[in-house]
Amino acid sequence: MTTASLNQHTDTRADNTGYNFAYLDEQTKRMIRRCLLKAVAVPGYQVPFGGREMPLPYGWGTGGMQVTATVIGSDDALKVIDQGADDTTNAVSIRRFFARTAGVVTTESTSEASVIQTRHRIPETPLSSGQILVYQVPIPEPLRFIEPRETETRKMHALQEYGVMHVKLYEDIARFGHIATTYAYPVKVNGHYVMDPSPIPKFDNPKMHGSPALQLFGAGREKRIYAIPPFTRVESLDFEDHPFEIQGWDQTCEFCGSDHSFLDEVVTDDEGGRIFICSDTDYCNQRLNTGASKEAV
Amino acid sequence: MTTNNESRPSVTSALSLAGLCAGFDDPVQQSQQVFRRALTALSEPGTLQTVPVSDAPERINIASYQLCLALLDAETPLWIAPPLRTDALVSALRFHCGCRIVDQPEQAEFALTSPDFDDDLSQFAQGSHEYPDRSTTLIVQVESLDATANWTLSGPGIDGMRKVGIAGLDARWPAMLSDNRRRFPCGVDLLFTAGTGLMGLPRTTRVEI
């Protein structure tokens, strides 16, 4: 789908009268904006914010939406992806929400977007300076599954007591021979805070490091905002004898033949047949448009 | 489309509207634009951002004034350095933002100041190790932001290093900034302004001369 066709889309279920630009009221936006400024000043630290109810359920991207609603302006072009794809239902729903409440241009092209809201992926196309990537975050606290109490984890961050995280990862190695965390793989930001990168596959972790784009994270239900400024050190936790590794596939994308992107496995029949396709639909389409194909590889 | 956008408490009874410095014509769009520049300033320290020309109260830089309009409201205590604390500024901010003006720098979420204040940066709220976000953001009015580049910045937001020239900072500043950085994760964050220019220096930035 092209930008033009999206903008022509009209929704008949509700109109936007009665709500402010991008839904949130100005008082709420100012509060979130102040939190965002602190978030970039203390990279990786989770800033508590007075999260609001959004018209989408908690867990469906309300944190990301509040951040997007706060940063977005009428001259922005917005892209929304879920699982890397622009056409998944939740991505469609959020994109429509902003097209309706903010009247902004929407796009599926990674390079044309100035603000990209994402759930579970970082686009394959490298981001550039001036772009903002907004992550939807379900559980912002990387230590939560080790220590359920907020009062404790807050102390652990204050004291940089991150030994337990290494212990947990090492237990995996002892048991499985590998670190068994495959997504939401913890990172250390600028050598200080251990941070949850949201449930992106660890395949995407290296893209966070030194990215020229600004990365903002919003957790609505948990009411936390955090950020990674451009060109910031982001290291995935690992061990000298067990360095961080990312997933790879022996297959290539069924459509574009890519041998280096994150591939989704699609079951084609009930006899074990399956194909692999790019999870990033825009990336796949861009490659197809420039003549790439499985046969060409 | 913007029917319930602004509803700040009215304080008109205590104020004279005559000669009041104007606020934003379009608060929704202009606040967003100024915020985005502030966000870029603090996430890419040392880059020069500019805001459009507008009115500002006497002695107050246009960029300083627009930052206040965009970010302050009844929930943000503001400290203003005495030389800048004119009636014109205080009435404009009370009217447009409804913000509380506080007497003690450490009570302030935002501070509007010139670089020659007494004491040093540690007089402002520093945040705590548990809540480093609870620290003052300073808006510091300087002479110019594009003077001869004599400072080298590095840290998050900077690809390698960046050279800047901030004119009008006295000799105490390099040491104050380096102390501020040493307090990480605590510490204040600074937004320098000159005219319509704006430059950010968060607590993570290393400054070398």
Place this chain on the structure above:
Amino acid sequence: MYVAVKGGEKAIDQAHSWLDETRRGDTSLPELSVAQIREQMGLAVDRVMTEGSLYDPELAALALKQASGDVIEAIFLLRAYRTTLPRFLASCPVETNKMAIRRRISAAYKDLPGGQVLGPTYDYTHRLLDFTLLANGERPTTPPADETVGDCPRVLDFLNSEGLIERESVETEEPSDLTRQPLDYPANRDLRLQALARGDEGFLLALAYSTQRGYGRNHPFAGEIRQGEVAVEIAPEELGFPVIAGDIRVTECDMINQFSGTETEAPRFTRGYGLAFGNSERKALAMALVDRALRARELGEDVVSPAQDEEFVLAHCDNLDSSGFVSHLKLPHYVDFQSELVLLRRLRKEFEERKSGGQGPHAEPTAEPGLSDEPNENTQQLREANQA
């Protein structure tokens, strides 16, 4: 060729119109009006207002209609509306002592000044399906005798005058507001009460029940339950005195609980408090029990049960939080699932290799279709960058 989940736009549109049709049901039957719901489904309206944190029977009824009677969905609609409303003023604390009483009972005394006023209650109804309602519509009703309820002094004030119950300290500080600031632990009682007032009735009911069964037992007596209209007053700065903005119906519960005292303090009763919009008695009772349980720390009791655990209760009592996060499992998670598949296949392969008497767990994988976990170029770059 199979193509994964395409056409999201169309699918959503079609789902929405099907939903509209389903909500309306059989069109040969008359449509429910919002006014009918407001008047005849009053208890559902009250719950939606309470947990939706907005006193507006009309909008709560509309939300129920729009949500096909799904209470949590209706609460969600109301909250999402409420959150965008500008706030003009904070009201003065409501004076429930001056309530125009519809119902007022005390389980702690047989009779008391003001009397036991039963009011409209299901309490003593026999839960027998009334087939008259099904067959012939409403039974004729006789309006209750017009008895004006006289002055009803508070039950807890009787105990107070004897010093048998703790005195409620008068807070002078502005109460916190968790709709503006995120919850912070430890939370003060004002914040806890706000969270409980918005909290899910079912969740609080279960927790309250658990305290009665011994998980944080505190020997409760329903000191007083009152229901009726209270005036909401505001005091605008420019007026300098309070004016009445309107009346709201509320249910209030004062719970009396035991406290054995300490070395320095004589034994006395303690309090638990519940307040809800409309006729929401179950909610007010549950809230009062959980409020008291959450005061364990303050009263020097051991915190051993879920209902006493502030972080546990407050973090999980909001049904928008919980229903949203549980239902988000319906969203696609195939990227993370794929990541787990890759790892699991690798682990199983290594397991098989070990079993067939070969290599240890750190063996490098061979080329099995679809699977490898080799560091690739990206990782190498990162490692170099990290070392730099």
